[in-house]
Amino acid sequence: MLHTSDFDFELPPELIASHPLERRDASRMLVVVPNSPLARGVVGETHRGVAEYHTLPFNPKLKQRARELRHAGSLPEALLWKEISGKKINGLNFNRQTVIGNYIVDFFCPKTGLVIEIDDKASHDLKGAYDEKRERFLISLGLTTLHIPAEDVLKDISSVVEWIRRHPGTSCHPSSQRGTCFGFQKKYYENEDDDLTDVGTECGGVQNSPLARGVVGETHRGVALEDKHIRDFLDYLRPGDVVVFNNSRVIPARFDAYPNSPLARGVPGSTRRGVAYEITLHTAVDDKNWWGLCRKFTKIHIGDILTMADGTTITVVDKDNESGLLLRFNCDNVFDVLGRVGKMPLPPYMKREAEIADQTRYQTVYADPLGSMAAPTAGLHFTPELMAEIENRGAKIVKITLHVGAGTWMPVKTENLNEHKMHSEWCCITPEQAEIINNATRVIAVGTTSLRTLESAARNANRGERARVAPICQTTDIFITPGYKFRAVDVLLTNFHLPKSTLFMLVSAFSGLDEMKTAYRHAIAEKYRFFSYGDCCLLFRKENPDEI
Numbered sequence: 139m140l141h142t143s144d145f146d147f148e149l150p151p152e153l154i155a156s157h158p159l160e161r162r163d164a165s166r167m168l169v170v171v172p173n174s175p176l177a178r179g180v181v182g183e184t185h186r187g188v189a190e191y192h193t194l195p196f197n198p199k200l201k202q203r204a205r206e207l208r209h210a211g212s213l214p215e216a217l218l219w220k221e222i223s224g225k226k227i228n229g230l231n232f233n234r235q236t237v238i239g240n241y242i243v244d245f246f247c248p249k250t251g252l253v254i255e256i257d258d259k260a261s262h263d264l265k266g267a268y269d270e271k272r273e274r275f276l277i278s279l280g281l282t283t284l285h286i287p288a289e290d291v292l293k294d295i296s297s298v299v300e301w302i303r304r305h306p307g308t309s310c311h312p313s314s315q316r317g318t319c320f321g322f323q324k325k326y327y328e329n330e331d332d333d334l335t336d337v338g339t340e341c342g343g344v345q346n347s348p349l350a351r352g353v354v355g356e357t358h359r360g361v362a363l364e365d366k367h368i369r370d371f372l373d374y375l376r377p378g379d380v381v382v383f384n385n386s387r388v389i390p391a392r393f394d395a396y397p398n399s400p401l402a403r404g405v406p407g408s409t410r411r412g413v414a415y416e417i418t419l420h421t422a423v424d425d426k427n428w429w430g431l432c433r434k435f436t437k438i439h440i441g442d443i444l445t446m447a448d449g450t451t452i453t454v455v456d457k458d459n460e461s462g463l464l465l466r467f468n469c470d471n472v473f474d475v476l477g478r479v480g481k482m483p484l485p486p487y488m489k490r491e492a493e494i495a496d497q498t499r500y501q502t503v504y505a506d507p508l509g510s511m512a513a514p515t516a517g518l519h520f521t522p523e524l525m526a527e528i529e530n531r532g533a534k535i536v537k538i539t540l541h542v543g544a545g546t547w548m549p550v551k552t553e554n555l556n557e558h559k560m561h562s563e564w565c566c567i568t569p570e571q572a573e574i575i576n577n578a579t580r581v582i583a584v585g586t587t588s589l590r591t592l593e594s595a596a597r598n599a600n601r602g603e604r605a606r607v608a609p610i611c612q613t614t615d616i617f618i619t620p621g622y623k624f625r626a627v628d629v630l631l632t633n634f635h636l637p638k639s640t641l642f643m644l645v646s647a648f649s650g651l652d653e654m655k656t657a658y659r660h661a662i663a664e665k666y667r668f669f670s671y672g673d674c675c676l677l678f679r680k681e682n683p684d685e686i
Contacts, residue, residue, distance in 0.1 A: 140620055142550050145646060146637045147658055155671040156488045158499045165519045166673040167371060168661055169364040171280060172653040172680040197240050204235040204242050214256050214288040215244055221299045228308050241272045251281045252307035258288040278681060282307045361653035363660050368519045368674060377532035378579030384514040384587045385537040387505035389473065390480030391419040395444035395452060415444065418483050420511045420544035425472065427455065431462040431544060438463060447479040460559065473508055483511050485670055509541030515633050515670040516585035536574050540565035540587045550638055560615040565591040569609040576605045580628040586641050589627050590616050596625035618644045620651055630677045634661060634668040650680040
């Protein structure tokens, strides 16, 4: 049984980001791929050429069948093999009819981890289910798969070959490549003059996967790590993906209130006396009553009347050791009052007062409904241009809502995880959004709040219909720790989190505790910036080895 202390690690204080970078999209991104067969067998650092064929799993019983297929290959395969064999594509070696795991693929490049499949309409029955299972397996190895219709090879093989030559998966320096394949539809490549040229080929599968791009960085202890940049997030998308954001808007939930304030008796603020109580709202009961945290909690009593800077009074209705003060606002609109006197509720570890710039930077560019007392920080890295490019890459965007409460940075005070009580937070996924999510090839959650909403909605999903989520509009107190079985999310983009926090426990459940400790050690050594205004990591879900 795991305990809170199992999630502890040492973090140099200078890595805590107290201010944002000048540009939202300037953040670094650590890619974490757990359960990689390559990672399980390699110690130390491996770089270009890591995806060599001899390191991949294979079923020796299929070797004879692969030989037979080489001799009895179809005409499209024979034609394409003639064009790509002998290092004709960027000096790369391709193997024909290669056994990978329990599957035989048409062509495989060991140098870059690229698989090329010739799709023939006259394939075997149940092809869709077979291909999907094979695709998942190849993805788990970090390989890129290109699907090319046989008819395209027969009609215009020169364009097909040119498209393969320009694809990032056939580059020895993939990061310099431009152009992306969007799936099973008409595709294009970019020429040297940036004019779009019709190639008439089709492709699918993982684009620019960590291993396919040739650089894995560190691979050890069952996890492959890669140092990237938030703009590289686009390279990990593929058609059919749904990228889920939390669109909750942060309210200026922190304010000063005064006991027995002269303001309440009509005295100007410049002559105000008394000690200020700093209060941070975190949960709305209704439009008048809110729970809030206060550092001087013990000095305030039920029935006290406090006065805000603009003269608005609030009444202390109740007290609770966990939730703080229940406050009733004696005004028509709480948000209007907070807009006048409130400050952005920066996390306490920043150890500074909110500044004017935080009103913009501690807010996502797509924020909409008011309700959060902390930003869904993984979304802070995204610009409107980056958001638009997600859809240009063939993925869809869904903006769900979870109003972030105090639990996002509240410490876990119990050593026994079962004794920790999560704060409830309100979340919503509409029926229309649930339908899009349920039809996704993969679900990529931007932020732990998006993940927690999705996994909360998965509890009510119809498993018989293979639905990932059900529509919900309710509160959730889901607490995710190692051992949790994820039902909705495949990939998670998130910031680096506090030691012994519920969020570090969540990412450890998603990608593995040992794997995340390894990733964090790497991030610390490479001086990644931590917490709300820090850098981010792209986490792939750790699979049960028996399921790979």
